[in-house]
Amino acid sequence: MYLPDHFAQSDPAALQRLMREHPLGTLVHPGPDGPDADHLPFEYDPSPADGAPLGLLRAHVARANPLWQRCPTGTPVRVIFQGADGYISPSWYPSKHATHRQVPTWNYTVVHAVGTLVVRDDVRFLRGLVARLTRHHEAAEPKPWKMGDAPADYIDDMLQRIVGIEVVVTALVGKAKLGQNKAAEDRHGAAQALAVRGHVALGDAMTRAAGDGEPPVR
Template sequence: MFTPSSYKETDLSQLHQQIEQTRLAVLVTQGEQGLQASHLPLLLDRSQGSNGTLYGHFARANRQWQALENGAEALVVFAGPDAYVSAGYYPSKLEDPRTVPTWNYMAVHAWGKAQVYHDAEHLLDIVRRLSDHHEQRQAAPWSVDEAPADYMAGMLKAIVGFALPIERLQGTRKLSQNRSAIDIEGVRKSLSNSTDPLDNQLAAQMRPL
């Protein structure tokens, strides 16, 4: 990921926070079947490894898991909020029209090689942890224990789990840092006043003057 130095995010806690806030990641591998990508909900365990470990699962019919099992390195993309930035958002444009639109965004890339799981014990643990993490937001949280044991056993046979220790992390926070303070504030206010909630999310990442 091309990242100018002014946009680099190196704080591990901030990188972890964005990983945790990304509801659906993109896992990319290169294997015998060429480049493959899957959209997956992943769980980050910050305590495992120097950069944390990602847990998730594939449908068994999705053969991308074979690339991981064969030792392929995975790239996992966590896309954060993004927004179109019109040149008209810059107050300085009134004095100097030499400016163009751009796009602000946040993203984290993680690399690593995974351990693949087929056994019911590991698979149930991954499913339980994922569902517990997302169900905590529900008024009446569901638990895997509510499903009949024989039904869960059958469902587990249809998936392949993995644990991916993060070997390398790269983060980008492109939030108009290359502009003057007055232009940064102009962008933040314009995005805050937008009717697009995605614009509002990006604006919330920009600190007001």
């Protein structure tokens, strides 16, 4: 990943927050014809473990997915988490109207988690993982669904149809391309235009990244 110094994001709290808020990761791994990718919702445990200084990522794949057989334990992988992103029009920069020396761009935030794959074909592991993922993603529902709502034999059958994976995380590389190389008035102009168009998260991220204070309360 191309990473100019002014776009590098190294704050562990910011990296972990992006991974929690955008848990659908792109798992990049070796394929039969070159690099391949799967899109999976991950659970991230930042607690250091043996051989995992930056914690563990956990997910599951369909048993029919050849990933877990093609990529045995120890396979190097990369998981990409995409945060807020959006198109930036040069018309949103006040300086454009004075000099016309601006062009379109795309701002975004992303984290690459680098590590090695561990295959977990283990029903106990899977039951715990699915239960935790369900509790987390159902938490905002008026009546959260839980595994116990379904017949036990049905859940047992579903668990047999998936295989668990872990990624032992050895490096986290973050990039926040949020207009840090622009003048303050241009950053503010773009952030306000994004907010008007409903892209509040990206506008707020631009405000924070540039050190312009906290975003306005809405």
